Amino acid sequence: DQQVxxxxxSLSVQEGRISILNCDxxxxxxxxxxxxxxxxxxxxxxxxxxxxxxDKNEDGRFTVFLNKSAKHLSLHIVPSQPxxxxxxxxxxxxxxxxxxxxxxxxTVRA
Amino acid sequence: xxxxxxxxxxxxKRTGEKVFLECVQDMxxxxxxxxxxxxxxxxxxxxxxxxxxxxxxGDIPEGYSVSxxxxxxxxxxxxxxxxxxxxxxxxxxxxxxxxxGYTFGSGTRLTVV
Numbered sequence: 001d002q003q004v005x006x007x008x009x010s011l012s013v014q015e016g017r018i019s020i021l022n023c024d025x026x027x028x029x030x031x032x033x034x035x036x037x038x039x040x041x042x043x044x045x046x047x048x049x050x051x052x053x054x055d056k057n058e059d060g061r062f063t064v065f066l067n068k069s070a071k072h073l074s075l076h077i078v079p080s081q082p083x084x085x086x087x088x089x090x091x092x093x094x095x096x097x098x099x100x101x102x103x104x105x106x107t108v109r110a
Numbered sequence: 111x112x113x114x115x116x117x118x119x120x121x122x123k124r125t126g127e128k129v130f131l132e133c134v135q136d137m138x139x140x141x142x143x144x145x146x147x148x149x150x151x152x153x154x155x156x157x158x159x160x161x162x163x164x165x166x167x168g169d170i171p172e173g174y175s176v177s178x179x180x181x182x183x184x185x186x187x188x189x190x191x192x193x194x195x196x197x198x199x200x201x202x203x204x205x206x207x208x209x210x211g212y213t214f215g216s217g218t219r220l221t222v223v
Contacts, residue, residue: 002151002152004152006152009150034211036211036214041216041217042216042217043114043200043202043214043215043216043217044153044200044214045214046211046212046213047211049211089152089153091153096141096158096160096166097155097158097168098143098155098212099155099169100145100152100153100154101152102150102151102152103152
């Protein structure tokens with residue numbers, strides 16, 4: 001049973017606009033959350049993280065929001081660039097283990 | 111630069127063969143992990159190791175075993191490969207501090223025929 005769910009398998013956005021990726025989780029014991037980006041034929045690379053004690057974390061064009069009461073997090077990319085086209089995985093963990101969502105494929109259109 | 115190296119990029123094996131997937135990290139990380147990635151299912155944890163000679167089952171350990179004799183190396187073993195083990199296998203390592211993200215290798219695409 002998947003504890004982390006990304007319900008949108010794909011997202012298409014115009015260059016310069018905002019990309020919003022969503023993620024829901026079921027395990028209230030998760031205490032940290034991460035987003036990973038993956039290009040074809042490469043391993044996932046770490047993008048941004050957030051601790052459960054925070055509700056927002058920003059790093060350049062990337063912002064992650066956490067709503068603990070709704071067990072929901074989102075990733076905002078502003079502005080979207082062609083190089084952002086990739087698969088994005090949401091992940092949540094506690095202690096040693098990370099659970100991943102199924103991924104959202106983002107396509108940034110010129 | 112931090113690196114996780116998986117020994118093979120592509121592998122084709124026959125049903126029933128014993129398969130070894132090797133992973134080496136050069137960062138002196140304590141924790142190492144094996145995931146498989148399948149379409150629509152994301153990354154699923156097979157096994158992990160929080161230190162040398164330590165191992166723990168992940169969410170889908172059936173049909174797999176692991177070995178960690180040295181800190182830098184974590185091996186995944188398919189005792190008797192089956193076609194449903196055809197997948198992308200990803201190794202990762204991490205410092206003991208859980209705030210930081212994992213570092214992944216580039217993956218091994220295994221096909222069992």
